[in-house]
Amino acid sequence: MTAVRQPGLVLTDHHFRVPLDHDDPGGEQIALSAREVVASGRENDALPWLLHLEGGPGSPAPRPVGRGGWLDRALKEYRVLLLDQRGTGRSTPANRQTLPLRGTPEEQAAYLARFRADSIIRDCELVRRRLVGDTPWTVLGQSFGGFCAVHYLSHAPEGLAAALIAGGLPSLTATPETVYRAAYPRMRRKSLAHYRRYPGDAGRARALAAHLTEHEEILPDGTLFTPEAFQQLGILLGRRDGSHHLHHLLEAPLVATVSGPRLSDAFGEQAARVLSHASNPLYALLHEAIYTQDGSPTAWAADRVRGEFPDFDARGAIGDPGRPLLFTGETVHPWMLRTHPALRTLRRTAELLAERTGWDRLYDESRLARNTVPVAAAVYHDDLFVDTAHSLETAAAVRGLRTWVTDEFEHDGLGTDGAHVLDRLLRLARDEA
Structure with a gap:
């Protein structure tokens, strides 16, 4: 040595x-x-x-x-x-x-x-x-x-x-479902606290989500940047300075081009750093498995539980000025196997892990x-x-x-x-x- x-x-x-x-x-x-x-x-x-x-x-x-x-x-x-x-x-x-x-x-x-x-x-x-x-x-x-x-x-x-x-x-003792039923209200609180600190960000976030429903935007690392992927920038809100970083990201996400407004390279590069799973794919593949102990499959618990919280529907918030777009945080969803390049070739592996039974108690x-x-x-x-x-x-x-x-x-x-x-x-x- x-x-x-x-x-x-x-x-x-x-x-x-x-x-x-x-x-x-x-x-x-x-x-x-x-x-x-x-x-x-x-x-x-x-x-x-x-x-x-x-x-x-x-x-x-x-x-x-x-x-x-x-x-x-x-x-x-x-x-x-x-x-x-x-x-x-x-x-x-x-x-x-x-x-x-x-x-x-x-x-x-x-x-x-x-x-x-x-x-x-x-x-x-x-x-x-x-x-x-x-x-x-x-x-x-x-x-x-x-x-x-x-x-x-x-x-x-x-x-x-x-x-x-x-x-x-x-x-x-909590199941993955229990974990996420507790998590979505926290994500809501963090999102609303961010908008109270930076009121102008609510309109900027809604406008960017609307843009993403009408235009295909690809981040520099190859990630397909959908409205749902945009919501995942809320993971920043778990850091002490994260709300400020999110605000600075939202200051100018779009830039004028010959083909109309498009995602700016500067925004895209910073968003890719936050969202990429290239350096830690195990985070996505095993995240729900760290919670399960009763032998049951995780079965994309965060995605299933999200359906119990309709105010997290990004597309539903676009047309309603009185409904803020809510950010998400530490959740993994099956659509990420399509949008994230570090996960695409592991799609079937991730599905099998989500279907797996017999997990031991931790x-x-x-x-x-x-x-x-x-x-x-x-x-x-x-x-x-x-x-x-x-x-x-x-x-x-x-x-x-x-x-x-x-x-x-x-x-x-x-x-x-x-x-x-x-x-x-x-x-x-x-x-x-």
């Missing part, structure tokens, strides 16, 4: 082979990569380990460039491991280019069914034993990483010294009720992505879990003020706050 240096950091890459199916340890192996980060001058110190689990699903670990944010706080006392969860980053990739190597869509779907939190945590335990031995480590889970941390507490608590969770306390409620691992969780007061009521129900069900409920941040608190968030979580876990 070769260490490299950045200002204030020493980075060492680690590579592992792990079973695709941990119940068949002698079977197929896949690659797993992780990056060890330690403060300069402390390379040889006997520091405890902190494992960071990124959000997603399907997002690689952060790529640090010098010290800053939560990492700077962590390095004051920990040796940090940034894990590329299976299928992401430099671990064996899973995307439109590589999945056809698995064979048929049926074979691809069976492969991806082993990419949920249960497999990720078994990966973590194998890595821990190889790096640390029997010594438990602390886990920091952001968003979906927090879902993984709760699974860790359910199934391998002996591997944990503490669990710190930022915006990622999942419901222990959380052991009885074990969590007997938990002895220190746990602290930041719960954001009106989180776009994770329902606050669901999180607080889970907090009450996990013995010894301490919460910090705050409206200082949106879902990205660890990214926007990570040193503060991590410090508060550590103090809570240690009964210092």
Whole structure:
């Protein structure tokens, strides 16, 4: 292993082979990569380990460039491991280019069914034993990483010294339908709050949606930009500065051309950055699967539940000046398999995953009720992505879990003020706050 240096950091890459199916340890192996980060001058110190689990699903670990944010706080006392969860980053990739190597869509779907939190945590335990031995480590889970941390507490608590969770306390019992029935009202609230802040955006959004019903517009990455795809820019509203970014996007989405008004290249490029699934197709393929536990198929739950909220019909809002166009957020729909180039060739695979039955339970409620691992969780007061009521129900069900409920941040608190968030979580876990 070769260490490299950045200002204030020493980075060492680690590579592992792990079973695709941990119940068949002698079977197929896949690659797993992780990056060890330690403060300069402390390379040889006997520091405890902190494992960071990124959000997603399907997002690689952060790529640090010098010290800053939560990492700077962590390095004051920990040796940090940034894990590329299976299928992401430099671990064996899973995307439109590589999945056809698995064979048929049926074979691809069976492969991806082993990419949920249960497999990720078994990966973590194998890595821990190889790096640390029997010594438990602390886990920091952001968003979906927090879902993984709760699974860790359910199934391998002996591997944990503490669990710190930022915006990622999942419901222990909710179905995907329950999750989305709670999500659409939050999306409505976030949309209406945006229009109260920027009243002129309501007319701009309606005008752009009307344009998109009459003109085919293609984003620079090849995404077909429909009114429904436009609504998905509401994912920005889950960030602390997201409403401002959305407003700036809506300032001038169209430009005059010889063939009339068309989507501006500048708008298109920025929208593509928000909506693209080229770097994280697992987000779309497995998003609903991270919620299901009762063996039932997900069956495009977000799309089905959307029908219960007719005010989200973009085309219905176009002709009614009194009806605002509502933005959506963290939802995946079957039409995305047609509009998004990173997903088109995986259409049948995604359909098979949506039809799949027999998903295992992710959380052991009885074990969590007997938990002895220190746990602290930041719960954001009106989180776009994770329902606050669901999180607080889970907090009450996990013995010894301490919460910090705050409206200082949106879902990205660890990214926007990570040193503060991590410090508060550590103090809570240690009964210092």
